[in-house]
Amino acid sequence: MSFFDDAIVALLPMIPKVVTKRVAGRYVAGASLADAVSTVKLVTSQGTCATVDILGENAERREESEEAVSLYMRVLAAIRNENLDTNISVKPTHLGLRVDKEFCLGNIDGLVAKAKEIGNFVRIDMEDHTTTTDTLDIYRRLRESRGSVGVAIQSYLRRSEGDVRAVATQDANFRLCKGIYVEPLEIAYHKMSEINENFMTLLEIMFEAGSYVGIATHDDELIAASERLIEKSGLGSKDYEFQMLLGVKERTRREIVSRGHKMRVYVPFGEDWFPYSLRRLKENPKMARNTIRELLKWDRFP
Ligand SMILES: Cc1cc2nc3c(=O)[nH]c(=O)nc-3n(C[C@H](O)[C@H](O)[C@H](O)COP(=O)(O)OP(=O)(O)OC[C@H]3O[C@@H](n4cnc5c(N)ncnc54)[C@H](O)[C@@H]3O)c2cc1C
Structure with a gap:
């Protein structure tokens, strides 16, 4: 810059x-659930699937998180009633991680149970480094008790290789991204070349372990390198997917779909749009x- x-x-x-x-x-997508539903219908009509995120983070009161849980329950009901090709993405601090870890675990557990009941899936987003250990622990516990859950991993974090080696198995389900929070040099790579190199190292470890991976990037170089690795690893289209954010590089999105890959679009909605939009604008x-x-x-x- x-x-x-x-x-x-x-x-x-x-x-x-x-x-x-x-x-x-x-x-x-907009402020309301109806906005999210119509955006999901739009993106899925373009040959992709979606993941719906309710905007919000750093809840300080239990009631804020409980409201988020009940809105997520309405999202899951809409997915079932309208037969939408989407799952949901949740942020631990939105669901109470800053209030109490077990409270947050209970909230995500309720959503995973509901998602599982309707044949759906919950992705746990990864937030800043103060949440990494707890988020991975919540993921591990829910994966063991329920399944139907996955977690995001950030390639800018130096710890990620150890984390991935510890949890990557055939049952694991990752979203691999570069990471969006501003993190100190002691714990995070700052050079793009190092972040990208680590991205490919992590992807290889995940594939070797037989884990399912959502490759979440708009970076042409990483997309091409991932396609080469998919080919070299002999993976089928059910073993991975690409993921992109709503409103970003739509032409690239179409091109990836046209090459036969599964593509999932991240569809955020809600009143609390400001911090998310600022992060996107800063990029x-x-x-x-x-x-x-x-x-x-x-x-x-x-
Ligand atoms: C589906 C999905 C889920 C994500 N989940 C998480 C998460 O859980 N935790 C987390 O920390 N991060 C998450 N991210 C954000 C991610 O970590 C990156 O910050 C972001 O995707 C940009 O990185 P990039 O790989 O696209 O590479 P960049 O090098 O940042 O971008 C590559 C190119 O894409 C274009 N581009 C990127 N962003 C934008 C934008 N906002 N507007 C317009 N063009 C843009 C630019 O042309 C840029 O040159 C997610 C990203 C995606 C796609």
């Missing part, structure tokens, strides 16, 4: 939410510039 892009990213939190919402709208200085331009209505913005 250039100095100019850095400056824009630093300015983003100060921009009125109404402007950010207009520009970041492409990353979010994409061009969109961030649009946000500022919108604010200033200044056509000659560089």
Whole structure:
């Protein structure tokens, strides 16, 4: 990123939410469950499946997490009633990890039980490094007690190789991504070349263990390297899938589908769209510039 892009990213939190919402709208299905359902129908009509995420994180009160659980239950009911080709993704801190770990485990357990009952699946997102150990522990315990659950792994974390070696088996189900939180150098790779190299190392370990992997990236180089590894490992289309975020690189998404791979689109919705949209804008200085331009209505913005 250039100095100019850095400056824009630093300015983003100060921009009125109404402007950010207009520009970041492409990353979010909308505020309501109905918005999520219609977006899932749209993306699945384009040959992909989906995962629905209710926006929210860092709940400080039990009631906030309980509200999230009951909304997720409504999502699962909609999936069953409308026969939608989607599963759900959950964030541990949304479901009470900062309040109490066992409370969070109970909340996710209830969702996994319901998902299993209707033949569905719960993906546990990975948040910042303060949650990694607990998230993996929750994943391990739910996998043993119920199944129908998977976890995300971040290739920027130095610990991830050890974590993956400890949990990768034939029953394991991973989403492999680079990672989106700002983490200190002692625990995380910062150079893109190292993050990418670790991504491919982790993918190879997962495939060798016979685990199912959701390869979650928009990076052309990683997509190509993953396709080569899939071919070399002799995997079939039921052994893995690609995953991308709503609103990002739709042409690449279509191309991956046209090459015969399964593709899942991450569909976030909810009132709590602001932190998620900021993270997405920070990844994409061009969109961030649009946000500022919108604010200033200044056509000659560089
Ligand atoms: C399905 C899915 C689930 C995820 N779950 C998690 C999770 O649980 N925990 C976690 O920490 N992270 C998660 N992430 C985020 C991930 O870690 C990365 O931050 C993000 O995907 C960008 O990394 P990249 O692999 O696409 O590579 P990058 O090198 O960041 O991006 C590659 C190219 O994609 C394009 N691009 C990337 N992001 C955007 C954007 N927002 N807008 C427009 N273009 C963009 C750009 O052209 C860029 O050059 C998830 C990502 C996906 C796709």
